Amino acid sequence: MAGNFWQSSHFQQWLLDRQDLQRERHSDLQVLTEEEYQKLMIYFSNFIQALGEQLKVKQQVIATATVYFKRFYVRNSLKCIDPLLMAPTCIFLASKVEEFGVISNSRLISTCQTVVKNKFSYAYPQEFPYRISHVLECEFFLLEMMDCCLVLYHAYRPLVQYVHDIGPEDNLLHMAWKVVNDSLRTDVCLLYPPHQIALACLHMACVILQKDYKHWFAELNVDMEKILEITRQILNLYDLWKNFDEKKEIPALLAKMPKPKAQPSRPPSQGAGSSQNDPTSQTASSQSS
Amino acid sequence: MNTSTSTNVSSSSVSHAQQVMNKLEDFDFPYCDEVTKYEKLAKIGQGTFGEVFKAKHRQTKKVVALKKVLMENEKEGFPITALREIKILQLLNHENVVNLIEICRTKATPFNRYKATFYLVFDFCEHDLAGLLSNVNVKFSLGEIKKVMQQLLNGLYFIHSNKILHRDMKAANILITKNGVLKLADFGLARAFSISKTSQPNRYTNRVVTLWYRPPELLLGERNYGPPVDMWGAGCIMAEMWTRSPIMQGSTEQHQLTLISQLCGSISPETWPGVEKLEFYNKLDLPKGQKRKVKERLRAYVKDPYALDLLDKLLTLDPNKRIDSDNALNHDFFWTDPMPCELAKMLSQHTQSMFEYLAPPRRRVVQQPHAGQPGHQKGMQPSAADGQYHDRVF
Numbered sequence: 001m002a003g004n005f006w007q008s009s010h011f012q013q014w015l016l017d018r019q020d021l022q023r024e025r026h027s028d029l030q031v032l033t034e035e036e037y038q039k040l041m042i043y044f045s046n047f048i049q050a051l052g053e054q055l056k057v058k059q060q061v062i063a064t065a066t067v068y069f070k071r072f073y074v075r076n077s078l079k080c081i082d083p084l085l086m087a088p089t090c091i092f093l094a095s096k097v098e099e100f101g102v103i104s105n106s107r108l109i110s111t112c113q114t115v116v117k118n119k120f121s122y123a124y125p126q127e128f129p130y131r132i133s134h135v136l137e138c139e140f141f142l143l144e145m146m147d148c149c150l151v152l153y154h155a156y157r158p159l160v161q162y163v164h165d166i167g168p169e170d171n172l173l174h175m176a177w178k179v180v181n182d183s184l185r186t187d188v189c190l191l192y193p194p195h196q197i198a199l200a201c202l203h204m205a206c207v208i209l210q211k212d213y214k215h216w217f218a219e220l221n222v223d224m225e226k227i228l229e230i231t232r233q234i235l236n237l238y239d240l241w242k243n244f245d246e247k248k249e250i251p252a253l254l255a256k257m258p259k260p261k262a263q264p265s266r267p268p269s270q271g272a273g274s275s276q277n278d279p280t281s282q283t284a285s286s287q288s289s
Numbered sequence: 290m291n292t293s294t295s296t297n298v299s300s301s302s303v304s305h306a307q308q309v310m311n312k313l314e315d316f317d318f319p320y321c322d323e324v325t326k327y328e329k330l331a332k333i334g335q336g337t338f339g340e341v342f343k344a345k346h347r348q349t350k351k352v353v354a355l356k357k358v359l360m361e362n363e364k365e366g367f368p369i370t371a372l373r374e375i376k377i378l379q380l381l382n383h384e385n386v387v388n389l390i391e392i393c394r395t396k397a398t399p400f401n402r403y404k405a406t407f408y409l410v411f412d413f414c415e416h417d418l419a420g421l422l423s424n425v426n427v428k429f430s431l432g433e434i435k436k437v438m439q440q441l442l443n444g445l446y447f448i449h450s451n452k453i454l455h456r457d458m459k460a461a462n463i464l465i466t467k468n469g470v471l472k473l474a475d476f477g478l479a480r481a482f483s484i485s486k487t488s489q490p491n492r493y494t495n496r497v498v499t500l501w502y503r504p505p506e507l508l509l510g511e512r513n514y515g516p517p518v519d520m521w522g523a524g525c526i527m528a529e530m531w532t533r534s535p536i537m538q539g540s541t542e543q544h545q546l547t548l549i550s551q552l553c554g555s556i557s558p559e560t561w562p563g564v565e566k567l568e569f570y571n572k573l574d575l576p577k578g579q580k581r582k583v584k585e586r587l588r589a590y591v592k593d594p595y596a597l598d599l600l601d602k603l604l605t606l607d608p609n610k611r612i613d614s615d616n617a618l619n620h621d622f623f624w625t626d627p628m629p630c631e632l633a634k635m636l637s638q639h640t641q642s643m644f645e646y647l648a649p650p651r652r653r654v655v656q657q658p659h660a661g662q663p664g665h666q667k668g669m670q671p672s673a674a675d676g677q678y679h680d681r682v683f
Contacts, residue, residue, distance in 0.1 A: 009379060096369045097376060099481065105364050136366045140405055143367060148392040148407075150376045 005193065009149035014071065016190050027077050031258050038186075038240060040257060043123075043250055044069065044083045045185045050119050051091050054111050057100050059181070063154050065094035066184045072145050074190055079258035081138060085130045088112050089138040097150045105132040123250045154189075155180045159198040166216055176205035179234065186237045188230050196222065200230035324393035324408045327355060334417075334461075334646040341646075343413060353390060354414070358407040367407075374476045375409065377453055385444030387464060387474040388412045414464035414472055416636070418526065420643030422460060422533050427639060431593055432630035434530045435622065437463075438599075439629050440471035441523060446614035448473065449516040454482050456497040458522025460529055461645040469632030485513050498522065500545055501535045505556060506608045508546050510568030517608035520617070524603025531590040543573055553606050554581030561607035595622035 005011055022029075028037060045066050052062035068090040073083070088108055095103050112128040159180060163173040179201035183189065188197050199222060206213050217224075327344040333354065334341035342355045358371045378389035390412060394405040418437070421427045429437070441463060448455060455462075457478040464472040478497050485491040490513035497518075498507060504521030506514055528536045537552065539545030550556055556575050558565045565571075583604050584597045591597050599622045602612040612620070623629060 007382060092366060093372075096365075096367075096372050102365050102369060132364075136363065139366045143407075144394060144405070148375050149379070150372060151379060 005153045005195075008151060008153065009147075010151065010153050011193065013147065013149055014190070015193065016074065018191070021074060021187060021190065024074050028079075028258055032253075032256060035240065036253055036256070038237075039244055039249065040078070040083075040253055041070070041073075042185045042237075042241065042244065043246060043253075044087055046246075047084075047115070047120060048087045048091060050115050051088060051111060054115050055091065055095075055103060055107070057091070057095055057103075058098070060154065060156070061091065061094045061098045061100050063156070063181075063184055064098055064152050065090035067152050067154075067189050068094060068142060068146065070187070070190055071149075072142055075145055077258055079260055081141060082130075082260060084124070084128070085134055085138050086142070088130075089135050089142055092135055093139055093142060105135075108132065108135065122247045123254055153194045155183070155194040155198040155201060158195040159202060162198060162202055166213060169211070171209060172202070172205055172211060175209055176202045179204050179208075182237065183230075183234050185241075186233045188233050192226060192230055196226050197230055200227045200234065203227060204231060204234065322391065322393050324355065324395055324406075327353060327393070327410070329355065332646075333642075333644050352413040354411040355393075356409040356411065358409065360406075370477050371407070371409075373480055377476045377479050377481070378409075381448060381451060381453065383444065383447045385440050385471055385473060386448065387414070387472040411474075412472075414474070415467040416465045416639075416643045417461050417474075417645055418463035418465060418471075419460035419645035420648050421465065422529060423645065423648045424639075424643055425533075427635075427643070429530060429635070430627070430630070431596075432627040433632050433635055434527075434596075435627070435629035436469070436632055437465075437471060437530060438523075438527050439618065439623050441473070441526065442614045442617050444471065444473040445516075445519055445523060446618060448479075449519070449614055452481050452483065453479055454514075454516060455479050455519045455522075457499065458519050458526065459499045459502045460526055460535070463526065465632065465636070467633075467636055469636055482515055484515070500542070501525065501538050503542075503545060504608065505546065505549050505553075505606050506567065508542050508549075509556075509564065509570055509573070511608075514608065516613060517611040520603055520611050520613065521608075523614075523617070524600055527596075527600055527603060528587055528591070531587070531596075536587075546573060547576055549606075550576040550579045551582075552586060553583055553604055555579040556606055564607070593622070595620070595625055598622070 025037065032040070048065050048069060049062055052059075052065065065087075069083070069086055072081075072086060072090075088111075092103055092108055095101060109128070109130070109132055112130070116124050116128045156177065159176055160173065163169055163176065166172070176198075180197065183197055183201060188200075199217075199220070203217065205211075326347055328347055330343045330345060330352075332340060333343050340357045340359075342357070343352065344355045345352050358368065360368065375389070375392065378387070382388075388411060390410045393408045393410055395408075396405065445455070453476075455473060455476065455478070457475055462473070462475040464474045466472070480493065482493070483491065492512045493514060495507045495510055495512055495514070498504070502522040502525045504518050507518060525536055537545065537548040539548050546556070554560060555577050556564055556570075557577075560581075583601045587597060587600060591600065599612070599617060599620045602620070603617065605611040
């Protein structure tokens with residue numbers, strides 16, 4: 001299914017500008033600094049990535065899930081729905097939309113439990129507190145908030161076309177592909193059309209691999225200013241990421257993050273003490289059986 | 290969620306969910322309007338995944354069709370078929386494809402367990418082809434039949450070039466506006482397809498398409514199929530323009546294949562190379578020694594030689610040899626006199642909506658006496674039932 005980006009809801013409804021982002025995030029930015037907000041977004045993108053890899057879905061599903069996640073929180077405060085619940089919900093929906101099939105309920109929840117336990121226990125010392133009913137309910141809110149705009153255009157497809165045009169350059173494609181993956185941790189997917197993101201990532205890959213394709217870029221009929229803007233944002237991400245010690249910083253950030261008024265009996269981020277008598281963990285384990 | 294697990298949920302976690310939902314109830318959903326902005330007028334159909342209503346916008350008075358999304362399998366969450374239909378219709382924008390206006394929802398309240406219902410909102414079309422064909426008072430001239438088929442093939446050409454398979458071609462899913470514009474509808478079974486690599490064939494479900502319109506490759510278990518599945522349906526529908534009822538009304542898959550063999554000739558590797566590799570080829574009982582009689586059997590109803598030739602090419606057993614939509618549109622049928630002509634004038638004589646859903650059952654009645662004898666059983670001599678009036682929507 002190809003479709004036309006310029007007629008899509010992605011282009012017509014979901015390309016925002018900086019001011020939109022600032023305005024929509026205003027209430028969260030009263031509590032968090034811009035940098036803290038970005039760090040939380042990186043953290044949850046990593047969580048979605050880890051879930052997706054554990055579930056063995058293709059990268060396209062992970063990318064779509066990440067953008068859904070960003071779309072939801074660009075329209076809503078972090079306190080509306082716990083991002084720990086929104087992340088698996090985005091994977092669940094994206095897997096259906098990208099024709100990867102329905103992820104079984106027990107598998108989704110047990111994967112969340114495994115990933116939280118093995119990779120994110122420094123932030124969530126207790127078991128993953130949500131059940132499938134929460135995910136299914138959350139899916140409704142996600143769909144509504146996105147106005148059922150499901151089809152996304154990622155930078156991967158134009159990237160492959162550009163590299164094909166340049167010539168046989170497997171290394172270049174590989175490197176640029178990784179930069180596109182990383183770009184999902186920035187806001188560029190909310191701000192720029194996919195072909196511009198692809199070009200920026202391709203350009204960065206050329207610089208990293210010291211390949212000179214100046215003449216190829218020179219012949220493009222694109223707004224190079226935009227490409228440079230995207231490049232700057234991805235470079236900023238790398239700067240931020242380099243100095244981001246997740247293990248040390250995240251527990252404090254999660255504690256500071258605006259949260260729903262209602263929390264599971266023991267908020268995971270502040271959870272202390274034994275989980276053995278924790279009723280939510282019992283429920284969670286009964287789900288996976 | 291199934292109820293048995295929810296009973297052993299701790300009270301604290303229930304109350305948590307409850308509180309989250311209470312919070313969400315206060316949400317304002319600026320991006321998905323409430324369905325109450327439309328007033329339901331009548332139920333007009335039953336789609337693959339829900340009921341269809343005729344409704345009117347309370348302010349603008351615009352008439353629309355509301356299709357309710359049924360949440361049958363709760364484990365699946367929002368149904369994948371509904372996601373496909375939304376996704377595909379948002380992508381497809383064409384004169385001959387039904388237009389999705391928006392998606393609406395009901396408000397989440399304690400009464401529906403905070404579960405909103407979604408509705409797809411479509412431009413309203415006055416008729417469906419099955420409804421029109423079941424009314425003997427509706428008479429199509431050859432030029433008008435050409436116009437119907439031309440629009441149908443145009444729609445198929447568009448969706449196929451966008452890499453979409455409809456997978457539920459049948460007269461009831463072909464809508465026609467009172468101005469005579471044809472719209473392919475009900476994309477509840479549709480999906481995107483890709484041209485498979487030889488090393489890795491596609492594995493799509495073959496349990497699609499209403500039995501009477503299902504092509505032989507699906508009946509034989511093919512899972513790596515493509516646009517020709519819709520072209521077979523187009524052929525069945527084209528024949529129906531003259532016979533006025535579906536031409537092959539099988540009662541089981543086996544029976545359907547028998548009917549197909551009796552019309553299109555025996556299914557064998559000679560006429561269809563590779564058919565022997567299909568899963569059910571050896572498991573089903575395929576009639577042998579049948580001659581192909583598409584033209585001679587349909588000649589009783591279809592006088593136009595070009596029409597017969599196109600029908601013959603659409604109802605080709607081997608999907609690889611079946612005509613595609615592009616070549617069908619270039620067929621002489623559409624480019625010889627009488628040329629395709631607008632339907633608006635003929636339809637203007639019928640001021641009432643005709644939908645299959647509202648029409649009296651016409652088909653099985655005619656079929657039963659001749660169950661084993663396809664071709665002779667069609668509603669060629671309209672029975673009393675065929676001439677009856679339909680419930681009216683207006």
